[in-house]
Amino acid sequence: MQVRPGTEADLGPLTDIYNHYVRETAVTFDTVSFLPEERRPWLLSHPEDGPHRLMVAQRDKSGILGYATSSPLRPKPAYATSVEVSVYLAPDAGGRGVGTLLYEALFDALAGEDLHRAYAGIALPNEPSVRLHERFGFRHIGTYAEVGRKFQRYWDVAWYERPLGPAD
Structure with missing residues (x-):
C-alpha cells in the first residue's frame, strides 16, 4: 500500500468513497450525493504543501482505500493555525490499519507547518473513529x-483536539 498526496486524477474515486458515507451513514451530515465536478473545489483546496492537505492510500493500481485531510477549522483569520482533520475509508478497507497509515502520513506532512491544534468532530456512535483519534493523542x-x-x-458530535507544532 502507498500513501501519497491526492491529485485531480483521484477525484472520481474520492467522490465515490465520500458519497458512500453521505448515502449510508451519519458520519457526514451532507445529505445529497455529489458529482465529481461538484467536489473539485474541495480537492483543489488541498494542495501538496501548506496546512491543508489531502493524503490518499492506494493499493497498487487496483484502487483507493481511503483518504485523510486537514482543512480550515473556520474561515476567520485568527483560526489559521488550527485545522480540522478527517479520515474516510472505502467501505471494505476498515480494520486493516489504513486509517493509521493515513494519519501518520498526514501528521508527518503537517509537522513543518505553522499549526497549533488539530480538531476532529466524530458523529456518535463511532467507536473505530474514537479509537483512531485517541491513538493519535x-x-x-x-x-x-x-x-x-x-x-x-x-x-451527537464529539469534538477532539490534539496539539500540533514544535511542542508535539
Whole structure:
C-alpha cells in the first residue's frame, strides 16, 4: 500500500468513497450525493504543501482505500493555525490499519507547518473513529448533543483536539 498526496486524477474515486458515507451513514451530515465536478473545489483546496492537505492510500493500481485531510477549522483569520482533520475509508478497507497509515502520513506532512491544534468532530456512535483519534493523542473536549439531523433522527458530535507544532 502507498500513501501519497491526492491529485485531480483521484477525484472520481474520492467522490465515490465520500458519497458512500453521505448515502449510508451519519458520519457526514451532507445529505445529497455529489458529482465529481461538484467536489473539485474541495480537492483543489488541498494542495501538496501548506496546512491543508489531502493524503490518499492506494493499493497498487487496483484502487483507493481511503483518504485523510486537514482543512480550515473556520474561515476567520485568527483560526489559521488550527485545522480540522478527517479520515474516510472505502467501505471494505476498515480494520486493516489504513486509517493509521493515513494519519501518520498526514501528521508527518503537517509537522513543518505553522499549526497549533488539530480538531476532529466524530458523529456518535463511532467507536473505530474514537479509537483512531485517541491513538493519535486526541483528547475529548466536548460533545454537541443532537446537533445534526439525518435519517429522521438526531446525532451527537464529539469534538477532539490534539496539539500540533514544535511542542508535539
